[in-house]
């Protein structure tokens with residue numbers, strides 16, 4: 001099978017072709033056009049600019065991805081696009097392009113959940129078998145999920161406020177570092193002493209597997225505004241403290257989920273990390289240690305497949321289409337689209 005995948009849910013326009021050669025997945029093309037420069041003057045993502053930029057870049061990227069894969073539309077077995085969750089303008093641009101190709105080339109269409117695409121990436125890169133425990137940490141989401149099959153996810157925890165990536169991004173802004181904040185903080189932290197500034201670890205040791213990061217952001221703001229501008233090491237020290245605090249929170253919550261998962265799914269063999277924050281080297285090292293202690297394999301896709309990309313959409317489309325899960329050409333987009341619609345709302349600490 002060869003599937004074209006289109007990702008336009010946020011601020012990356014990404015197109016990929018993923019195939020399977022006798023059951024072994026192959027990424028035949030994977031192109032990402034970042035919109036950082038378009039949004040930089042505004043200090044955040046402007047939805048209308050994102051939608052227009054997707055429109056500007058998408059046609060060229062689709063042609064380039066097919067050329068890199070040396071395939072024409074006729075050779076495709078399906079077209080997949082992220083249909084949510086995300087910014088509605090971008091979702092409309094990507095899904096309409098995919099539907100147009102699917103209609104013109106008479107191929108099946110897959111409306112892919114962007115979160116499911118992150119969740120399934122470890123099956124593209126490492127052939128991970130269900131069930132597995134997933135820490136999904138990105139700019140918009142922080143979730144722990146038991147993944148038991150395509151379309152079958154049970155949410156064990158989510159964030160009460162900011163996502164982990166948002167905590168990195170907002171802290172970076174307070175430190176005068178560029179967007180995206182995660183890589184900027186990780187780089188700055190390399191030269192810093194994480195123990196100089198004491199930051200809170202919201203939810204640490206609490207029941208359940210929910211996260212909270214807004215208290216951390218407030219503490220970072222207080223420390224950042226009181227910093228002595230002549231203190232050359234302070235920025236790196238605070239960046240290191242932020243990275244450590246976020247990792248401590250993620251590890252504490254994941255450790256609880258691991259205990260639950262091992263009881264509930266004794267046959268489950270893997271702890272998987274996905275989403276942009278899973279590109280973080282220190283987080284990956286600590287998750288690997290946590291998994292090893294629990295007798296689980298740790299799997300995280302290479303960093304370029306943790307952050308938003310087209311290959312994950314194409315792969316999720318492939319997984320769905322080979323199960324016969326095609327979508328009609330009038331399938332809607334979903335700006336909100338939880339993986340586990342039955343999950344209870346997160347419980348604030350008492």
Ligand code: KG4
Pocket residue numbers: 010137138139140141164165166168169180181182183186275276277278279280281306307308
């Ligand atoms: O999955 P993603 O590319 O987009 C969303 O679906 O949100 O995740 C982007 C997020 C941003 O918040 C970014 O700061 C964070 O992932 N991120 C990182 C790293 N690389 C990207 N956070 C920590 N360390 C990194 N190395």
Ligand code: ZN
Pocket residue numbers: 114118138139275276307308
């Ligand atoms: Zn994402």
